[in-house]
Amino acid sequence: MKKVLLCTAVLFGLFAAQAMADNAKEPIKIGDIAAYTKGALFAEPYNHGVKMAVDEINKAGGVLGRPLVVLSRDSKADPGEAVRIAQELQTRDNVNVLINADFSGTTLAVSSWAKQNHVPMVVCASEADSIIWKQRNDYLARVDYSGYAWVSGSIRKAIDLYGDRLKNKRWVVIAPNIEFGHSFLQSAKDIAAAHGLNANWVGEQWPAYDKLDAGATLVALEQDKPDVVFTVLWGDDLAKFVREAKKRDFTKNRIIIAPAIGLPEYFDMLGAETPKGWVTVGFPFDEIKTPSFVDFANRYEIAYHAPLKTYSVIGYDGIQAIAAAIRKAGSTDPEKIRQAFDGLHYPTPFGEQSLRAIDHQTTLPFWVGLSDVVDGKPKLSNWTEYNVGDNLPSDDGIRAKGQQSKENK
């Protein structure tokens, strides 16, 4: 009888040990939702960055002894579809964390869902700031840039360049009628006011995204007799705008502030037709010489034989942030990961970065300069390096922005 009991106990023990070992090796699942097939300028570079980080981390032994696995799904830039995919990833594939590179509206929808269902997520491509402020979600961290910081850097650069020429001017805006556009314009108004520019906002055009009627819109804007044009168009709308603006002499003697067009993702499409002298945020990656970045660029080159782009770095950072958060939390428990996001330190090609405790926003360096064409290729010239951390509102300002939304409810 004893023998039987002993055998059972031993078998039981073996099974238990086996189960624990399995658990230890069981991969950590990361659900990736990104706009792979629509307006996908950032999606492919992002995906390369994600894969590269996962490969490197797994080669080095994984996280908590467990390998990382990424399940990639195409959101089609459709918020409803993205939420459905998030539901599926959570309830069917049991993912531990989400990583996301998408249009701001889609990211907001996934964030709202993730908040309700307590799923940690890391955002890699939505610069609209409502994600971290107005519609804040504690389970979310953003390793991407902040639109507010980009606009702040762009306006500071414009002030450096033009000085008093920027004061008491007529400003117009042309931006897509999506979260991205509205959020950038709000930041621009706030920042221009904070610098005492006394900007007179005389005209606004909000074409539906991807449906810009460039010629007619420019004629309408021309009627407002602007001195400064603020635009955050991108993709096909940007191409149409650039071509029509040139033909219709729209940009002559005007200051154009266009954060976001100078990233290689958007720049490269314009090629030799890139307009010159627009103030924009860019990524002059062949001129950045810090050892850690050069090393990263070489590894990327070997892995993908493709030119490095902005979102390759951000995607890479995203996975590094997830790995660091799980290590810090010591488990994949959502609550612990949420807490780990506060002030998290994680490695990036630009050195160690951290997530701010107040809004889980990363502080990265970025570059603002003038758009230019050299040898038929677009280039960012005359650039200055800024840091996201130095270009965000004060903590009180952020709390006020969060407060606003509560009152609106």
Added chain:
Amino acid sequence: MSFLFIQLLTGLSTAAVLFLVASGLSLIFGVTRILNFAHGSLYMLGAYIAYTLTQFLGGAGMNFWLSLLLASVGTGIIGAGIEMLILRRVYHVPELFQLLATFAVVLIVQDVTLHTWGPEDLLGPQAPGLAGSITLLGKPFPSYDLFLIGFALVVLAGLYLLLHKTHFGILVRAATEDREMVANLGTNQKWLFTAVFALGSLLAGLGGALQLPRESVSLTMDMSMIIDAFVVVVIGGMGSLRGAALASVIVGVTQAFGILIFPQITLVLLFLIMAVVLVFKPYGLFGSVEDMTVEKAQISNGAMKPPAPRLKYVWIVAGICLLALPWLVGTYGLVLASEMIILALFAASLHFIMGPGGLGVFGHALYFGLGAYAVALLTKYFAVAMPLALIAAPIAAVLGALVFGWFCVRSQGIYLAMLTFAFAQMIWAVAFQWYDVTGGDNGLLGIWPPEWASNPTAFYYFVLALSGASIFILRHMIFSPYGYALRAVRDQTKRAEAIGLNARKLQWMGLGLAGAFAGLAGGLFVYSKGSVFPTTLDIHTTLDAFVMTLIGGLNSLSGPIVGSVVYTWLKSEISRQTELWRLALGLIILSIVIFFPQGIVGSFNQWVRKRKGEIG
């Protein structure tokens, strides 16, 4: 004032490209009676092929124009291929199935294009010699735009001569007026159809290729163009060349001036014009009632009998399975099942108006979306609780259905489809552009069911109870005196009116009823996702309902239910298994349209009856 002149020219240059695409669409419709959804895809293909050719041949000098020419001819050949391979097999099916078949082509072309050219936007070269601008009344105006206006006029003249001075043109016009007579007179219809389709495709390809110097080539070109082209063709009158020309000008110029005057509602304006024209001229500016005398679409045929009593047991077993589902499947299964049930209600409401109601509506997303937005707006701005919001959803939808339906039931056939489509697009445009209230593209977020219904099992039962009861009511309505009257109107309108039935009123009520249940489904849908977006109102939602109803089969009550289960499951599984989900879905829809036009349930019933020897 010179800027007004410049703006007019800008509008005309938009109209030029619109005309090229729309005239092809109109020609094809005139002869084949097929409303070709894939026309936008051909336009997109024209642009992509032209891009590749300019890269290959070099975009300078004559090679640029040669590329454009070759691209349009190439698109024409592709069009002919599509006609011979696919459309020839669907000329005999009801027109809404044809629409579905061409939509399947849209899906297939999207995937083929994506995998051939990649997801990134491509910027082609400028037109040699026309990259600059000329000065008109002291303002610069792009010379290429001026060229486009002139070119469109040349094409218009060319088409006019082709239609009026050549043998081919006479055949085309004859076929547009009476294609059976043309066939009886010994013309080989097959090749006439192919030739017209090729010509129309060539024009679409040309329109796409000519966009190269104006915008980048992207994967969204197809849908944005086809919707505009639909609007133009419907305003001008289907099958009318001068209608297409005039309507292009109206649309192009209104767009241009709309931006000056109402920059916020440019999209609404477009569909508003279409709706206004259709209300006053139900067949468009130059369309004629005769166009409608072609075989009235037999959407649904045969009398629908109450199911055999034995079938009751099937329903009881199904009911028990549904009740036991939480013990049979995991959380994901429940989430998916809830979605299937909500969509089944949506499809059942469409089935009610299309099957027994006999109205080929093509904008059912309108009621779904109205219900959804009613719930979301009430929750967001007035913090209304779920039960109350779910009562408001069908009310909002009914109101919409009654207002829009009043106009719709005066129309019929493809014009009815297009009028319902115009209303749906109009409300979509409002939701999309009214950023301050509806959140625009972002939608409204964070609308979750209260605590007691928030876990997946509770929500599943809640959805099951509400949708189940609603579907039961719909079923009951079909076999009520009202349902019989509705079907009488569908099958024999004149006779039904002769015995004192008010046809329009009956159909109007039918639309209201269908709208109410679609609205309820929309409201439930919001709670299942926690959010609402303009996509609930757009053409894809309409198409989803449409596909679910048709693949299930229109002649049976269980059709929409089976259809929604199969379609929802297929969609989620296919997009999980393969990147080529559009291609797969397109092929499935095509095979259903071609091989099982009765739908799954219809085909199954036929098979059963055949086995029993009831039919040969």
